Amino acid sequence: MNDWQTDKRQMASWEQPAGSEGPQQTLPLTEYLQLLWYRKKLILAITVFVAIVGWIHVNQIRSIYTASSTLLLGGQQTQPVEIDAVLKRDYWGDQVLAEMEVLKSRNLARKVVERLKLQNVPEFNPGLREPEEGLFDFLDYLDPRRWIPQSWKDAVKEAMGGETRVDPVEPPTGSEQEDLAKATATNILKGKIKVEEVEFAGVVIISVSSWDRNLAARIANEYPEAYIVDKLEARFEATEKANTWLSEQLAELETKVGESERAVEIFRDERGLGDVAGGGLLDRQLSELNSQLIVARAELAEIGARLEQIRLLNVGNTNRLATMTEVLSSPMIQQLRSQELEVLARQSELSLEFGPRHPRMLQVQAELGEIRERIELEVSNLIAGLENEADFARARITQLEAGIREVQGEFSEINQDAVQLRALEREAAANRALFETFLSRFKETSSTQGLETSDARVLSQAEVPGGPSYPNRRQQLTSIVLMGFLGACGLVIGLHFLNPGLRSPEQIRQSLGEYVLGVIPLVSSKAPMYDYVIDKPQSGAVEALNSLKFSLALSDPDIEMKAVQITSSVPEEGKTSLALSLARVEAASGKRVILVDGDLRRSSILRKLGMKPGHKGLSDLVVAGDVELEDYILRDEKGRMDIMPIGTAEYANAGDIFSSLRMEHILGQLKERYDLVVVDAPPVMAVA
Known part of the structure; x- marks a missing residue:
C-alpha cells in the first residue's frame, strides 16, 4: 500500500464515531476567555463605537444645577409682649411634616413664580423654548409622510370633500394667557423643588434644580423668604379674623349680659323676693x-x-x-x-x-x-x-x-x-x-396686632452651584462603555453558539475521537502566511508547521512520509494557504518539494503566487498518459519548490482523477523525484 492510499485512509478516519452527539457547546472559563481574546478586535470596535455614541449622547444632555438653602422651623423668638397667640405655634413632631407640606404646596410655588416672574423664563414656559436638536432627530426624515409635498396633501383633501369644519375656539385673552403661563410655571417649579428634613432638628433643606445655576440659587433663596412672608401674612389675617370675630361676639355678649341682668330684677320684683x-x-x-x-x-x-x-x-x-x-x-x-x-x-x-x-x-x-x-x-x-x-x-x-x-x-x-x-x-x-x-x-x-414675628428663620442662604448635579457625565459614560463592552462580549459568545463547530483540540477529540496533529496560528502580518514563513523563518507559525510535519511523520512510524494530502470540509477554510506554507517550510529546510494543485473547482495556487493561469498541469497529465513531467511543472523561485498546477483539461468529478490508476502512477513518479509531495485536494463536503 503506497503513501497515497495511507493519506486516503487518514482522510476517512475523520468521520464522526457512531453514537457521538456532536460538538459540545459548553465551554470552560479558559476557553471563554480565549474566545473573547480571539475576537478582541470586534469587541474593541463595538466598545469604541458605543463609547463614541454614548459620549455624543451624554454631551447632548442638558446640565442641571441644584442649589440648597436651610430653614429653621419653630426657632425661639423674643416676643415683645408675652401673650398666648391666637394661633397655636407648635412645629415639632407632626407639625414639622405639616410645614414641609406647606413648603411643597402649590400656593407657595405660585407666589415664588409671581415674585421672580418665572412665567417669562423659557425653562418654566415651554412656549418660549426654541426647538432642540437631538442625536436621533434625523430619524424624523424617515417618516414617509414628510416625503409627500404639502400641495399634494391639500389636493387630496380637496378631492375628498375638504377638511371637516370645526367651530373655532375663541383664543384666550391676555390675562388668561398670563394665568395659564403662571399655572404652567407653577407645575414645573413644583417638580423641581425638593424639601428634606434634618431628623430631630426642626431644620429643613430646600433644594431647587434648574438649567441656570444662578436661577437655581435665586429660587432656593426666594423660597424661604416667600414661606416666612406667607406665614406672617397668614398670622396677620388670622389675627384680623380673630379681632373681627371677637368684636362680633362682644357685641352679642354685651346684649346677653344686659338682658340676663334685667331678667333677674324683673323676676325678683314680680315674686316679691326682695331678699332671698x-x-x-x-x-x-x-x-x-x-x-x-x-x-x-x-x-x-x-x-x-x-x-x-x-x-x-x-x-x-x-x-x-x-x-x-x-x-x-x-x-x-x-x-x-x-x-x-x-x-x-x-x-x-x-x-x-x-x-x-x-x-x-x-x-x-x-x-x-x-x-x-x-x-x-x-x-x-x-x-x-x-x-x-x-x-x-x-x-x-x-x-x-x-x-x-x-x-x-x-x-x-x-x-x-x-x-x-x-x-x-x-x-x-x-x-x-x-x-x-x-x-x-x-x-x-x-x-x-402689627407686632407679629416669624418663628422660622433662614439658617443658610443658597450659593451659586459650581457644577451641575446632573448628569454625572463621567459616571454615565463609564456605565455606557462598560455596557458596550459587556454587550460586545455577549455578542461574541452568542455568535459563537449560533455558529456551531469544532474550535479546540478537546472538542475534536471528544466529538470525533481523533487527535489534532497540529495547530497553526494566525499571523498578524499583512502578508499572507505562505510569504510570512519565508520572511520570518524563526516565527511561531514556522514552528507550528514543523510540529505538524513531525506529527505527520510520527502518525505511522513504519512508513516514510513522502506525500501529504491537505483538504478541508468546505471552501475558504485555509487549506491552500496551509499547503503552500507547509511546502515552502519543507523546501526551506533543503528538501525537494513539489506542490500539486488538485482543486478542480476553486484552484487558487497560481493566483496566490502571482502566476498567470492557463498552464498545463495535473488534469492534462492524467489525460495525456506517459509523457515527461517537466512539461507540467512550474518553478516557485521564492519558495524554492516546484508546482504542478491543476491544468486545463476539464473533469466533471474530482474523484475520477484521484481514484484513477494514472493518478497513482503520477504520484509514484513524483515521490521518486521529490522528498515530499504536497497535494492541495478539493474540500471534502464540496465534492461529496
Missing part, C-alpha cells in the same frame, strides 16, 4: 316643728311601751304590779297596798288561833278581797289614764305633722322662686364672666 335670705324664718319654724314632732313621737312610744307592759302582766298578780313605776307612783294604790299588807298580817296572826272557817278568818278574807278589788280598779283607772295620754300624744303628733306640711308648702313655693332666681343670677354671672374674658382677649389681640 328671708326664707330663713321658715327654716327656723320648720326646724322647731320637727323638733316638737320628734319629742311627741318619743313620748307616744314611751306611753305605748308602758301600756303594753301593763297589759302583758297578770292583773291579779298584785305583787308584780306593785313593782311597776306607775303603780308605785300612784298614792291610792300605795295606800291600798298598805291596807292589804295590814290585813295580811292580821290574817297571819288569826290563822295561829283560829281555823279557816272561823268567822273572824272569813271576815279578814272578805276585807282582803275588797282591798284587792279596789287595787284592780285603780290599775284599770291607771291604764285608762295612760291610754288617754297616748291619744293626746297622737293628736299632738297629728297637729305637728299638719303644721310641718303647711310650713313645707310655704317653703317649697319660696324655694322654687329662689331656685329660678338663682338660675337667672347664675346665667347673668356667666354671661358677665364670658363677656369680660372675651373683652380681655380682644384687648390682647388688638395690642399685639
Whole structure:
C-alpha cells in the first residue's frame, strides 16, 4: 500500500464515531476567555463605537444645577409682649411634616413664580423654548409622510370633500394667557423643588434644580423668604379674623349680659323676693316643728311601751304590779297596798288561833278581797289614764305633722322662686364672666396686632452651584462603555453558539475521537502566511508547521512520509494557504518539494503566487498518459519548490482523477523525484 492510499485512509478516519452527539457547546472559563481574546478586535470596535455614541449622547444632555438653602422651623423668638397667640405655634413632631407640606404646596410655588416672574423664563414656559436638536432627530426624515409635498396633501383633501369644519375656539385673552403661563410655571417649579428634613432638628433643606445655576440659587433663596412672608401674612389675617370675630361676639355678649341682668330684677320684683335670705324664718319654724314632732313621737312610744307592759302582766298578780313605776307612783294604790299588807298580817296572826272557817278568818278574807278589788280598779283607772295620754300624744303628733306640711308648702313655693332666681343670677354671672374674658382677649389681640414675628428663620442662604448635579457625565459614560463592552462580549459568545463547530483540540477529540496533529496560528502580518514563513523563518507559525510535519511523520512510524494530502470540509477554510506554507517550510529546510494543485473547482495556487493561469498541469497529465513531467511543472523561485498546477483539461468529478490508476502512477513518479509531495485536494463536503 503506497503513501497515497495511507493519506486516503487518514482522510476517512475523520468521520464522526457512531453514537457521538456532536460538538459540545459548553465551554470552560479558559476557553471563554480565549474566545473573547480571539475576537478582541470586534469587541474593541463595538466598545469604541458605543463609547463614541454614548459620549455624543451624554454631551447632548442638558446640565442641571441644584442649589440648597436651610430653614429653621419653630426657632425661639423674643416676643415683645408675652401673650398666648391666637394661633397655636407648635412645629415639632407632626407639625414639622405639616410645614414641609406647606413648603411643597402649590400656593407657595405660585407666589415664588409671581415674585421672580418665572412665567417669562423659557425653562418654566415651554412656549418660549426654541426647538432642540437631538442625536436621533434625523430619524424624523424617515417618516414617509414628510416625503409627500404639502400641495399634494391639500389636493387630496380637496378631492375628498375638504377638511371637516370645526367651530373655532375663541383664543384666550391676555390675562388668561398670563394665568395659564403662571399655572404652567407653577407645575414645573413644583417638580423641581425638593424639601428634606434634618431628623430631630426642626431644620429643613430646600433644594431647587434648574438649567441656570444662578436661577437655581435665586429660587432656593426666594423660597424661604416667600414661606416666612406667607406665614406672617397668614398670622396677620388670622389675627384680623380673630379681632373681627371677637368684636362680633362682644357685641352679642354685651346684649346677653344686659338682658340676663334685667331678667333677674324683673323676676325678683314680680315674686316679691326682695331678699332671698328671708326664707330663713321658715327654716327656723320648720326646724322647731320637727323638733316638737320628734319629742311627741318619743313620748307616744314611751306611753305605748308602758301600756303594753301593763297589759302583758297578770292583773291579779298584785305583787308584780306593785313593782311597776306607775303603780308605785300612784298614792291610792300605795295606800291600798298598805291596807292589804295590814290585813295580811292580821290574817297571819288569826290563822295561829283560829281555823279557816272561823268567822273572824272569813271576815279578814272578805276585807282582803275588797282591798284587792279596789287595787284592780285603780290599775284599770291607771291604764285608762295612760291610754288617754297616748291619744293626746297622737293628736299632738297629728297637729305637728299638719303644721310641718303647711310650713313645707310655704317653703317649697319660696324655694322654687329662689331656685329660678338663682338660675337667672347664675346665667347673668356667666354671661358677665364670658363677656369680660372675651373683652380681655380682644384687648390682647388688638395690642399685639402689627407686632407679629416669624418663628422660622433662614439658617443658610443658597450659593451659586459650581457644577451641575446632573448628569454625572463621567459616571454615565463609564456605565455606557462598560455596557458596550459587556454587550460586545455577549455578542461574541452568542455568535459563537449560533455558529456551531469544532474550535479546540478537546472538542475534536471528544466529538470525533481523533487527535489534532497540529495547530497553526494566525499571523498578524499583512502578508499572507505562505510569504510570512519565508520572511520570518524563526516565527511561531514556522514552528507550528514543523510540529505538524513531525506529527505527520510520527502518525505511522513504519512508513516514510513522502506525500501529504491537505483538504478541508468546505471552501475558504485555509487549506491552500496551509499547503503552500507547509511546502515552502519543507523546501526551506533543503528538501525537494513539489506542490500539486488538485482543486478542480476553486484552484487558487497560481493566483496566490502571482502566476498567470492557463498552464498545463495535473488534469492534462492524467489525460495525456506517459509523457515527461517537466512539461507540467512550474518553478516557485521564492519558495524554492516546484508546482504542478491543476491544468486545463476539464473533469466533471474530482474523484475520477484521484481514484484513477494514472493518478497513482503520477504520484509514484513524483515521490521518486521529490522528498515530499504536497497535494492541495478539493474540500471534502464540496465534492461529496
